[in-house]
Amino acid sequence: MNGNKFYPGIFPGLAFGIAVLCSPSSADAHLVTTGMGPVYDGIGHFLLTPEDLVPVLALAIYAGLRGADSGRRAMFLLPLAWFIGGLAGSVVNVTVSIPIAAISFLILGGLVAADFCLPAAVVTGLAIVLGGVHGFLNGAALKESAGMIGLMGIMLMVFVVVTVVSAFVISLKRPWERIVARVAGSWIAAVGLLMIGWAVR
């Protein structure tokens, strides 16, 4: 952008991610048990946990609004980052209790609502940070139950959700259809604001 050969958004984004991961305290995480094995436990956990599901939906919508290139990046990088974050969470005894989900809701919902025209590289960064942080929390939650297999179930479901949702949003061509997506983003951001209020209280 101004001669800097590194991408300008990467380092501040990484600093933010590291700050999130290093914030100490307890997570009190849980796991949904389906009775059908660890893969389905992971899938069930993801689908029944709005703290994880909604930010993924928001990123998928945003990537879809930004076009096929961003959609493809999110489709592959988010599940991968989720898995790597999960691996880290399963071996590192650091837990997080800051309102991660609320922050994810607010940032991603706000981006969708405003339809900010950011380059695909930023979507890449968002996918990596979102996947890394939420995956880390999932890894910590799963290490004493479904473990890596459960994490793979989550990764699979993240891939499916991002693929389906971003492809659907890319297919929206009429202006009002994109507005519907943006309204959904505003709702997600509004919920994020409320969650921050609950967390602070």
Place this chain on the structure above:
Amino acid sequence: MIQINLWKLQMLFPALTAFVLLSPSQALAHIEQGQAIGFITGLHHPWSGLDHVLAMIAVGIWGAQLGNPAIWLLPVIFPIVMSLGAMMGLLGIPLPGIEIGIALSGILLGAMVLGEVRPKIIVAALMVGFFAIFHGHAHGTELPAGQSGLLYSMGFVIATGFLHGIGITIGLIHRWPQGRLALRGVGAFISFMGVTFLWRALA
């Protein structure tokens, strides 16, 4: 679409990092208690107060009368600013005259529909946002004990959005002359109800 400077975006990350590092602990995320009932309670809550219902519908109708971009901008602004108002309530920031503000929202938004007033979009947005703070402060903080704050918030915001949607749907009759007249009648009704709310608030 909005073009923004990447370096300005970069300024956001240090602020977020500071927020994360300074945030209090004990969020108790992931505890599964009262999940479904929290969502249902949140979904139900906006319908429980006629003042809230009428104001949301008035926002939708007014947006439909104003057309693009107000038809989508006003219902986008309202939930976000309403959440800000709720956050103020959750943080214990007092807001004087909440009931009066809510009653005035009914009177003025109804009057806008009645008069089919067409201000600049920024004025309409500021007006809707101003009243949203009162509605959020009053209604967004009433989480029953033991219920999920996240799902209550989701239900609350979705229900508010649906109320806007009802208003927009009603407002679609604006394309016919009789429809315009009917909408003005709805605006008069909402305004009148706002007066009764104000009467109650002041009594």
